[in-house]
Amino acid sequence: xxxxxxxxxxxxxxxxxxxxxxxxxxxxxxxxxxxxxxxxxxxxxxxxxxxxxxxxxxxxxxxxxxxxxxxxxxxxxxxxxxxxxxxxxxxxxxxxxxxxxxxxxxxxxxxxxxxxxxxxxxxxxxxxxxxxxxxxxxxxxxxxxxxxxxxxxxxxxxxxxxxxxxxxxxxxxxxxxxxxxxxxxxxxxxxxxxxxxxxxxxxxxxxxxxxxxxxxxxxxxxxxxxxxxxxxxxxxxxxxxxxxxxxxxxxxxxxxxxxxxxxxxxxxxxxxxxxxxxxxxxxxxxxxxxxxxxxxxxxxxxxxxxxxxxxxxxxxxxxxxxxxxxxxxxxxxxxxxxxxxxxxxxxxxxxxxxxxxxxxxxxxxxx
Amino acid sequence: xxxxxxxxxxxxxxxxxxxxxxxxxxxxxxxxxxxxxxxxxxxxxxxxxxxxxxxxxxxxxxxxxxxxxxxxxxxxxxxxxxxxxxxxxxxxxxxxxxxxxxxxxxxxxxxxxxxxxxxxxxxxxxxxxxxxxxxxxxxxxxxxxxxxxxxxxxxxxxxxxxxxxxxxxxxxxxxxxxxxxxxxxxxxxxxxxxxxxxxxxxxxxxxxxxxxxxxxxxxxxxxxxxxxxxxxxxxxxxxxxxxxxxxxxxxxxxxxxxxxxxxxxxxxxxxxxxxxxxxxxxxxxxxxxxxxxxxxxxxxxxxxxxxxxxxxxxxxxxxxxxxxxxxxxxxxxxxxxxxxxxxxxxxxxxxxxxxxxxxxxxxxxxxxxxxxxxxxxxxxxxxxxxxxxxxxxxxxxxxxxxxxxxxxxxxxxxxxx
Numbered sequence: 013x014x015x016x017x018x019x020x021x022x023x024x025x026x027x028x029x030x031x032x033x034x035x036x037x038x039x040x041x042x043x044x045x046x047x048x049x050x051x052x053x054x055x056x057x058x059x060x061x062x063x064x065x066x067x068x069x070x071x072x073x074x075x076x077x078x079x080x081x082x083x084x085x086x087x088x089x090x091x092x093x094x095x096x097x098x099x100x101x102x103x104x105x106x107x108x109x110x111x112x113x114x115x116x117x118x119x120x121x122x123x124x125x126x127x128x129x130x131x132x133x134x135x136x137x138x139x140x141x142x143x144x145x146x147x148x149x150x151x152x153x154x155x156x157x158x159x160x161x162x163x164x165x166x167x168x169x170x171x172x173x174x175x176x177x178x179x180x181x182x183x184x185x186x187x188x189x190x191x192x193x194x195x196x197x198x199x200x201x202x203x204x205x206x207x208x209x210x211x212x213x214x215x216x217x218x219x220x221x222x223x224x225x226x227x228x229x230x231x232x233x234x235x236x237x238x239x240x241x242x243x244x245x246x247x248x249x250x251x252x253x254x255x256x257x258x259x260x261x262x263x264x265x266x267x268x269x270x271x272x273x274x275x276x277x278x279x280x281x282x283x284x285x286x287x288x289x290x291x292x293x294x295x296x297x298x299x300x301x302x303x304x305x306x307x308x309x310x311x312x313x314x315x316x317x318x319x320x321x322x323x324x325x326x327x328x329x330x331x332x333x334x335x336x337x338x339x340x341x342x343x344x345x346x347x348x349x350x351x352x353x354x355x356x357x358x359x360x361x362x363x364x365x366x367x368x369x370x371x372x373x374x375x376x377x378x379x
Numbered sequence: 380x381x382x383x384x385x386x387x388x389x390x391x392x393x394x395x396x397x398x399x400x401x402x403x404x405x406x407x408x409x410x411x412x413x414x415x416x417x418x419x420x421x422x423x424x425x426x427x428x429x430x431x432x433x434x435x436x437x438x439x440x441x442x443x444x445x446x447x448x449x450x451x452x453x454x455x456x457x458x459x460x461x462x463x464x465x466x467x468x469x470x471x472x473x474x475x476x477x478x479x480x481x482x483x484x485x486x487x488x489x490x491x492x493x494x495x496x497x498x499x500x501x502x503x504x505x506x507x508x509x510x511x512x513x514x515x516x517x518x519x520x521x522x523x524x525x526x527x528x529x530x531x532x533x534x535x536x537x538x539x540x541x542x543x544x545x546x547x548x549x550x551x552x553x554x555x556x557x558x559x560x561x562x563x564x565x566x567x568x569x570x571x572x573x574x575x576x577x578x579x580x581x582x583x584x585x586x587x588x589x590x591x592x593x594x595x596x597x598x599x600x601x602x603x604x605x606x607x608x609x610x611x612x613x614x615x616x617x618x619x620x621x622x623x624x625x626x627x628x629x630x631x632x633x634x635x636x637x638x639x640x641x642x643x644x645x646x647x648x649x650x651x652x653x654x655x656x657x658x659x660x661x662x663x664x665x666x667x668x669x670x671x672x673x674x675x676x677x678x679x680x681x682x683x684x685x686x687x688x689x690x691x692x693x694x695x696x697x698x699x700x701x702x703x704x705x706x707x708x709x710x711x712x713x714x715x716x717x718x719x720x721x722x723x724x725x726x727x728x729x730x731x732x733x734x735x736x737x738x739x740x741x742x743x744x745x746x747x748x749x750x751x752x753x754x755x756x757x758x759x760x761x762x763x764x765x766x767x768x769x770x771x772x773x774x775x776x777x778x779x780x781x782x783x784x785x786x787x788x789x790x791x792x793x794x795x796x
Binding site: 029030044131133139142143146208209211212361 | 562713
């Protein structure tokens with residue numbers, strides 16, 4: 013008698029602990045091995061791009077908070093940069109420094125969320141997650157001082173930021189900068205040298221540099237594949253040309269590199285913040301911008317290096333108070349396009365871990 | 380079977396008296412536990428079987444309730460301790476330090492709707508939690524909780540424990556298969572493969588203990604431990620610890636229920652009290668493992684100063700805490716790595732341990748204290764050397780970082796805008 017086997021198709025998601033939101037994969041398994049993956053999107057579609065056409069340029073900032081809700085500052089920054097490009101506004105220096113400090117803090121917070129949830133995907137019973145969230149909490153406290161909100165921040169405005177940092181923000185930031193490297197060492201002690209993490213993540217889910225570039229992947233995933241591409245260096249915006257930092261990048265492009273690049277980026281972000289704190293000088297935080305921004309007819313594309321990759325806003329103005337068209341190039345969505353290529357052939361457990369390292373956020377994927 | 384138990388003898392002799400069974404109810408030497416000294420029992424002659432039944436029932440009732448209660452307390456302890464490991468507080472609302480939390484959980488589970496999937500195999504689905512839970516209770520039948528305080532003095536006690544724990548693989552497969560759910564099926568198939576594999580190193584690691592003590596009975600194993608077998612069998616202890624945590628699928632080996640992959644594995648479709656019973660079995664497992672390990676490797680109830688029951692509890696607690704620590708720290712293996720770890724790692728190590736122990740027993744059949752300490756030295760050296768060797772063969776300690784290449788895209792500036 014011969015035993016007959018047949019592939020089995022399983023829906024991973026939309027309600028699944030490891031899909032980081034309402035993402036759904038229709039996966040075909042041959043035993044434990046992934047044969048086919050088909051992503052199904054759109055469960056969190058809110059029509060942010062269309063909604064943007066109904067709001068004034070300033071009001072759209074609140075919509076951008078809801079895109080990648082663990083990195084709202086970066087979304088704010090990308091949007092206001094585009095509006096400033098479109099309307100020809102020049103923000104004051106202090107505002108730019110504050111924005112960069114906020115964006116880099118947000119990058120650390122976003123990478124902390126990634127690290128914690130990735131270890132959850134690896135099956136670590138939420139211990140690293142709680143550790144990472146302990147520090148994310150401190151960053152959120154800093155944001156609360158800056159703008160009163162913790163998640164949906166809406167701190168930035170076209171032409172600057174909406175208020176200066178309060179007096180007690182700077183000592184708190186100093187304390188955070190002093191503590192944080194030790195905490196990163198702590199995570200590395202728990203995770204980076206861990207035998208099980210190494211055996212699970214090394215040489216698993218490899219993405220080659222060619223494929224990454226051809227699929228227009230950006231962010232830490234691209235850098236983990238060995239491509240030195242960071243918009244902060246390649247196309248400096250704000251004051252990134254005035255600070256010194258390195259771009260960490262990996263060699264193999266496996267899951268471990270994608271994790272390790274992010275940890276190194278946290279350290280680099282701390283360096284950037286330190287330099288910003290040294291360089292920032294008192295002054296106005298918002299240039300003279302009318303309440304209703306009316307950019308001239310035209311179009312602009314602004315982009316920043318968000319924690320998850322290149323976040324771009326393409327705005328078209330017809331001269332009115334609201335954008336005529338707003339197109340968002342969200343890194344999570346573009347990075348998802350390689351999903352099938354790096355998952356097929358690996359096992360179920362690797363699939364979850366590799367999917368975790370892409371670090372998507374459904375608010376941004378479905379917009 | 381129950382004769383050696385002090386409480387059993389007291390109850391039996393109270394009911395049946397000296398006339399029922401003179402062998403039982405003769406007074407023991409002073410200082411020993413046992414017979415209360417009643418000459419005439421409460422029951423008339425010819426009703427000794429009732430006395431036997433009542434005494435047996437009372438003692439089993441006591442033990443089962445004690446285990447259930449300690450399982451409930453253990454759920455509180457585990458959640459609380461893991462809370463501390465994870466830099467949070469844990470349940471602290473109901474009762475002092477949240478001690479009444481298990482009761483709240485129980486009430487919640489009792490009040491929940493008990494759903495059965497439409498395509499489920501109803502009979503198997505319903506019986507699986509019971510099949511899962513009963514072996515956990517049966518293990519405690521042969522565990523000596525204290526000096527002459529046990530239910531049964533089986534002369535094949537260890538064999539009984541091994542055969543009873545094997546049933547949990549069947550229970551997991553029953554639950555997974557009957558649920559008619561693909562996730563559950565994944566968990567069930569993984570479960571069978573993993574549990575059957577880890578039986579082998581687990582049994583082999585016990586064989587060393589059996590060789591040293593010369594008995595299969597848990598009671599005589601405890602009595603034969605002049606030194607704790609942890610000292611004489613470090614490798615066996617480690618292998619048993621790992622294999623047991625795989626057997627009860629806790630975190631480094633929890634791919635049967637793999638929360639992040641197959642959501643809850645075999646108990647994904649369970650709800651209400653059936654789920655509660657499955658969880659109770661899962662939380663009783665560390666206690667059972669702790670009890671077995673304390674008996675086999677840590678001298679059981681033996682110890683100075685403190686009462687024997689307290690010693691036993693302390694030893695069980697330390698093992699349980701060790702298991703908890705492992706659980707809170709490590710991430711999960713992949714399915715092929717977990718099988719490789721059993722067959723390529725633990726199985727050869729268990730064979731080495733067995734081989735070395737067998738030779739030692741052959742050379743020193745009745746060792747004196749000096750020879751015992753010599754065996755301790757040899758075994759620890761063997762343990763350290765073989766573990767280091769295996770870690771270097773199987774492990775991935777070195778992670779070489781490749782040199783980064785510069786991208787052709789680096790330095791391109793923005794074109795749009």
